[in-house]
Amino acid sequence: xxxxxxxxxxxxxxxxxxxxxxxxxxxxxxxxxxxxxxxxxxxxxxxxxxxxxxxxxxxxxxxxxxxxxxxxxxxxxxxxxxxxxxxxxxxxxxxxxxxxxxxxxxxxxxxxxxxxxxxxxxxxxxxxxxxxxxxxxxxxxxxxxxxxxxxxxxxxxxxxxxxxxxxxxxxxxxxxxxxxxxxxxxxxxxxxxxxxxxxxxxxxxxxxxxxxxxxxxxxxxxxxxxxxxxxxxxxxxxxxxxxxxxxxxxxxxxxxxxxxxxxxxxxxxxxxxxxxxxxxxxxxxxxxxx
Ligand SMILES: Nc1ncnc2c1ncn2[C@@H]1O[C@H](COP(=O)(O)OP(=O)(O)OP(=O)(O)O)[C@@H](O)[C@H]1O
Ligand SMILES: O=P(O)(O)OC[C@H]1O[C@H](OP(=O)(O)OP(=O)(O)O)[C@H](O)[C@@H]1O
Ligand SMILES: [Mg+2]
Numbered sequence: 001x002x003x004x005x006x007x008x009x010x011x012x013x014x015x016x017x018x019x020x021x022x023x024x025x026x027x028x029x030x031x032x033x034x035x036x037x038x039x040x041x042x043x044x045x046x047x048x049x050x051x052x053x054x055x056x057x058x059x060x061x062x063x064x065x066x067x068x069x070x071x072x073x074x075x076x077x078x079x080x081x082x083x084x085x086x087x088x089x090x091x092x093x094x095x096x097x098x099x100x101x102x103x104x105x106x107x108x109x110x111x112x113x114x115x116x117x118x119x120x121x122x123x124x125x126x127x128x129x130x131x132x133x134x135x136x137x138x139x140x141x142x143x144x145x146x147x148x149x150x151x152x153x154x155x156x157x158x159x160x161x162x163x164x165x166x167x168x169x170x171x172x173x174x175x176x177x178x179x180x181x182x183x184x185x186x187x188x189x190x191x192x193x194x195x196x197x198x199x200x201x202x203x204x205x206x207x208x209x210x211x212x213x214x215x216x217x218x219x220x221x222x223x224x225x226x227x228x229x230x231x232x233x234x235x236x237x238x239x240x241x242x243x244x245x246x247x248x249x250x251x252x253x254x255x256x257x258x259x260x261x262x263x264x265x266x267x268x269x270x271x272x273x274x275x276x277x278x279x280x281x282x283x284x285x286x287x288x289x290x
Contacts, residue, residue, distance in 0.1 A: 002043045003197040006057050006066030009035065009048035013180055016088040017067040021046070023211075024204040043197065054183075055080050061188030065198055071156065071178035075120040079187040084202050086180040087209055090158070093120065093175040096168040097152040098145060105172040108132050114141050114150035121154045124175045142166035203285065211281040217256045219268055219276040220249050230254075232267050236286055255286065 007021070007028065008014040021028035027039040028046050038045045047063055051072055058066040059078025066080075071093050073080060095105065095113070102108060105128050114135040115121045125132055135150045142162050144150040154175065157163060163170060182205065184190075184198060221229045230239050235254035242251040252273075256264050261278050268276055 001038065001045045002193050003065065003201065004045045004047060004063045005201070006049045006054040006063045006068075007046050008051040008054065008067060011051050012089050013051050013067065013069060017086075017180065020067075020086060020088075020205060020208055023208045024201075026204075044201075052076070058183050058185055059187065061185045064190065064194055065182060065184050065201065067180060067182055069178050070181050071117060071120060071176055073181065073183055074123075074176065075117040077119050079185060080183045081186050082181040083184050083198070084182040084205060086182060086205065087212075089178070089180040091156045091178050092158075093117065093154065093178060094157045094170040095152055095154050095172050095175070096142075096157075096163050096170045098167060099169045102152050103171045105130055108152060111151040112149065113152050113154055114144035115154040116141055117154065117156075120175060142168060206287060207283055207285050210286050211284050213257060214255045214281060214284070214286065215258045215261055216253065216279045216281065217261065217264065217276065218251065218253050218279070219273040220244065221252050221268075221273045223248055223250060225271045225273075226250060226252075228271050229268060229273055232264055232271075 007017050018028050018030070026042055026044060028037060030037060030048060035048045036045060049057060051068060054066040054068040055073045055076035055078040057063040059076070059080040067086065069089055070082065071091070073082065095108070102111065105125070108125065109130050109132070111132055112135050113121060113132045114137050116137050116139055118134050118136050122134060135144065137144060141153045141155045143166065144153055145168065146166065153168065156178070157170060182202065190198065217233055226241070229252060233239055233252065233254035233256055239252050239254035244251055265276050265278070
């Protein structure tokens with residue numbers, strides 16, 4: 001097997017990582033509770049591992065690549081590096097405490113800080129010259145203060161709901177911003193075949209991410225406002241302009257960001273464009289290879 005890839009077997013990363021691989025044409029379905037799935041057609045084996053262990057396997061070179069979180073990679077201190085941002089599991093890593101108790105990082109000096117990311121926290125505090133008593137927990141860290149084992153916590157924050165419901169407020173700058181990433185080892189040597197296979201995987205994943213980000217926009221445009229229309233829909237390289245039977249009009253096709261499509265349609269309509277269509281992408285290769 002040319003490529004062995006570590007995929008999170010549970011938690012916030014798992015379902016989205018598998019969905020991404022399936023959308024990229026890989027057979028990454030787990031039947032029952034399989035921990036290893038081989039996709040012979042693509043010459044890949046997926047190993048379903050605990051999210052916290054993935055950087056260790058990839059860093060050591062025992063698996064070629066893996067999907068993990070930037071915060072987990074940093075916390076592992078494994079010799080591995082991100083090769084592609086995957087855009088999901090976006091979060092911040094923050095300190096928090098009950099309001100009015102600890103409100104800045106220097107005030108943590110000598111206090112008890114609970115976390116399940118001890119390496120990440122220790123490094124950040126060392127960089128700020130602050131020494132604490134670290135309380136290592138596995139999860140549900142927000143309860144640690146009320147239960148009396150810590151004075152502050154450092155944990156993943158997405159919506160902030162877990163902090164709010166535990167009566168905690170974040171303080172200090174975020175320790176880091178994280179998202180899901182594809183990683184490879186910085187230490188091992190990859191064979192030429194493996195390097196080519198990693199490139200192919202990366203291009204496929206990037207294609208899926210771009211397909212989710214962009215849509216095709218088609219519209220009919222009076223020639224008199226074509227410059228303004230093209231400025232609204234510049235596309236990635238340049239819009240495609242085709243003649244129409246009515247010589248006063250042209251047909252324009254361009255890629256637009258999905259999250260901007262409604263605004264762009266409003267503005268095109270306002271300058272006189274007609275028959276504006278937005279079509280989702282099933283797949284694409286539009287950004288350059290890494
Ligand atoms: N609520 C969340 N929203 C977005 N990303 C999250 C959230 N919780 C965790 N993550 C991210 O998911 C990755 C895995 O985090 P973690 O190890 O805490 O696993 P988990 O998804 O919480 O599963 P578990 O704690 O049950 O093992 C990390 O990169 C983290 O930043
Ligand atoms: O800001 P929020 O949207 O509330 O999300 C953040 C919470 O999500 C994660 O917890 P998870 O559910 O994975 O439980 P865990 O603490 O056991 O990891 C994380 O550890 C936070 O507790
Ligand atoms: Mg968690």
